Amino acid sequence: MDGSYHATRKKLFPIPYLNGAISYFGLAVFSRPNRPNLYISDWLKDFIRNNAHCNELMSFSTSLRDELSNLVPDSILGKVPSGFHICGYDSNGNPDFWYFSNIGEMREFRYSDLRTTYDVPSSHFLGRDAIREGWNGSDKASVSNHARVYRNGDIRAHVIAWEALDGIFAKLDQFPDFKKPTTLQQYGEYVKFKFEIIAYFYKKWANVQIIARPIDVCVLTNDGYRCQ
Numbered sequence: 071m072d073g074s075y076h077a078t079r080k081k082l083f084p085i086p087y088l089n090g091a092i093s094y095f096g097l098a099v100f101s102r103p104n105r106p107n108l109y110i111s112d113w114l115k116d117f118i119r120n121n122a123h124c125n126e127l128m129s130f131s132t133s134l135r136d137e138l139s140n141l142v143p144d145s146i147l148g149k150v151p152s153g154f155h156i157c158g159y160d161s162n163g164n165p166d167f168w169y170f171s172n173i174g175e176m177r178e179f180r181y182s183d184l185r186t187t188y189d190v191p192s193s194h195f196l197g198r199d200a201i202r203e204g205w206n207g208s209d210k211a212s213v214s215n216h217a218r219v220y221r222n223g224d225i226r227a228h229v230i231a232w233e234a235l236d237g238i239f240a241k242l243d244q245f246p247d248f249k250k251p252t253t254l255q256q257y258g259e260y261v262k263f264k265f266e267i268i269a270y271f272y273k274k275w276a277n278v279q280i281i282a283r284p285i286d287v288c289v290l291t292n293d294g295y296r297c298q
Contacts, residue, residue, distance in 0.1 A: 079111040081223075082286045087122050088130060089295055090158020091288040095222040096171075096181070097152035100142060113141070131156050131168040131191035144186040147172045151181035152188070155222055160196070163292040164210070167195040167220055179226050194220065224280055227268045235264045258289040258298050 082093045092114065099109045117134060124130040134154065142152070153171030160166055170191040174183025192198070196205065199218055206212040221228040239260075242248045251257040265285040272281045288297045 078282045079109060080286065081111070082288060083111075083114055083118060084288055084295055084297055085118055085130065085156075085158060086295070088124070088127060088158040089290055089292060090127065090130075090156065091290060091295065092118070092134075092154060092156045093222060094154050095151070096173075097142070097146065097150045100146050100150075102141075102143070108141075126160060127156055127158050127166050127168050128191070128193070131170065135170050135188050135191050139188055147188070148184055148186040151184055153222055155220060156191075157195075157220075158290065159292040164196060165290075165292070166193055166197075167218075168192065169194050169220075176225070179224075227272070227281055231268045231271060232264055235267060254289045254291065255296070255298070258287045258296070262287045262298065 079098060081095070082091060084091050094110055094114070097110065099107055101107060117137065121130060121133055124133060131154075134156070138154075151171065151173050153173060154169065156168040158166065168191050170188050172185040172188050173181045174185060176182065195218065200213055203214045203216055204212050239250075243250055251260045262285050265281075265287075266283065269281050269283045269285060272279045273283075286297060288295055
């Protein structure tokens with residue numbers, strides 16, 4: 071609530087009926103007159119369960135934003151960054167990624183220009199980045215073959231440490247007795263491994279351990295999901 075460490079809580083949750091998942095960053099706990107220490111992690115579980123009628127990421131994201139706007143006091147949003155990433159598949163089996171927050175911009179790895187309201191959810195993949203890669207709105211073959219990474223939370227770790235670990239792996243992969251991940255399960259294991267290393271850095275050397283174990287990873291496909 072005040073921008074400092076409060077507790078170790080779950081940050082990633084599957085959305086079974088959308089073959090998707092949701093994560094949040096920033097604001098993790100706040101109080102209302104009748105609900106002291108209301109954790110976002112606990113509230114999200116109930117929200118996911120109660121919104122199974124949502125059949126698209128857009129309707130899910132919009133409902134989430136509307137309920138949070140009524141729940142989180144403006145006085146808190148104006149002081150603490152708060153954001154949500156929602157990913158999954160649309161009715162045509164296309165992957166998509168939605169986002170909303172109260173953050174105006176980032177300066178030197180710090181969220182700034184905080185708003186007292188959440189902005190309107192928007193599609194950052196199909197509605198923005200896939201178009202930049204050639205997406206014509208219907209033909210999957212129209213999109214050039216690129217990987218897309220979206221990050222939230224402590225961007226320092228997600229950029230500096232994450233990319234450094236990828237560099238180490240790329241050098242080791244030059245040798246014939248090392249191999250790259252080739253299946254979705256193996257890629258999920260590789261992502262989890264990187265987070266384990268990053269969490270250890272925070273445990274041993276950070277003044278505040280804002281990234282901690284256990285690490286949750288969800289691997290999503292258009293016909294299901296696996297959390298590991």
